[in-house]
Amino acid sequence: MTKAKRYVIPFHGNACGPSISGSRAAVAQMGGQARCAFYMSNAEQTELRHVTGMSADYARDIDGFPIAPDSFACGLAVHTRQPVITPDVDGEPRWKEWLWLARQHGYRACWSFPVETSSGKVIGTFAMYHPEPREATARDHELATRLGHSAAIIISRHQEAEERAHSAEALRLADRAGAAGRAIRGFSSRCSAARYRIARNERL
Numbered sequence: 099m100t101k102a103k104r105y106v107i108p109f110h111g112n113a114c115g116p117s118i119s120g121s122r123a124a125v126a127q128m129g130g131q132a133r134c135a136f137y138m139s140n141a142e143q144t145e146l147r148h149v150t151g152m153s154a155d156y157a158r159d160i161d162g163f164p165i166a167p168d169s170f171a172c173g174l175a176v177h178t179r180q181p182v183i184t185p186d187v188d189g190e191p192r193w194k195e196w197l198w199l200a201r202q203h204g205y206r207a208c209w210s211f212p213v214e215t216s217s218g219k220v221i222g223t224f225a226m227y228h229p230e231p232r233e234a235t236a237r238d239h240e241l242a243t244r245l246g247h248s249a250a251i252i253i254s255r256h257q258e259a260e261e262r263a264h265s266a267e268a269l270r271l272a273d274r275a276g277a278a279g280r281a282i283r284g285f286s287s288r289c290s291a292a293r294y295r296i297a298r299n300e301r302l
Contacts, residue, residue, distance in 0.1 A: 131229050133205070134245065136252050137172050138222040139165060146172055146222065149253060156203055170196075172223040175210040179220060181242075182210045186231035207232040211242055213249045224249040 135151025137160075144165055148157035163169070165176045170192035175182045185207050187193040187200045200206065205227035214220045224245055234242075 133227045134224055135227070136222065136224045136249055137163070138253050139176055139220060143176065143220070146176065149222070151224075152203070156199075159199055171208050172210040172225055175212045175223050176220050179212050179214065181212070181234075181239075183234045184208045184210075185233045188231075203227075204229055206230055209234050209238075209242075211245075211249075213253055215250070221250070222253040 133151065135156075136149040137146040138149050139146055146163045146165060147161045152160075163171075163173050165173045167174070167177055169177060170190070171182055171184065174192075184190050184193065187197060187206055187208055193200065200208070207226075207228035207230065209226040209228075210223050211225070212220050213222050213224060226242070
C-alpha cells in the first residue's frame, strides 16, 4: 500500500459542473475496466458510508467502514488526508480480513482519494477499483483531479439531501408534538370548565 504525495480534492461549493456521468468519463480514459465509487464521512469523522458507484450488496458490506490510523483504503485516506494507493490488495497486510470483499466484487487494485472542502473539512472519499494489479501513474493522478469536482458535488448533494430529510422529519415530529400538546391543553381546559360548573351548581 502506498501513501502518495499530499493530494486533496478541492470543493468550492459550485453546484455546476460534472457529476456521475463526468466521473465515469474520466475513469474510462484510464482504460481497462476501472470502476469508481463515492463515500461520505459521518459528522464525527469516525466512519464512511457508500453514496454511489458500487452495487447495493457492496454498499451493505462496506457501510460503517472505520476512519482511523489503523484503517486502510478510504478509511485511512480520510484520516491522513492523503491518497492511499494499493496496487494489489492481495499483497497488502491491512487488506487480509477484507480480501473476500475484493474477490467477491472482482478487483485487485484500490486507489482511495480524500475529498476536502475549501474550508479544510474532509467530507468523504472517492475510490477507484481495477480488476488487475495496477500502480497509479502521474496521468492517473491528473485524471483523478478531474474526478475531484464530481466527487465533491456528489457527496455534498447527498449530505444536503439527508439534512433536508432530517429537518423535514424533525418538523413533522414537532408538529405532531405540538398537536398533542394542544389536544392535552384543550382537554385540560374542558376539564377545568366542567369542574367549575359542577362546583357552581353545588353551591346553588
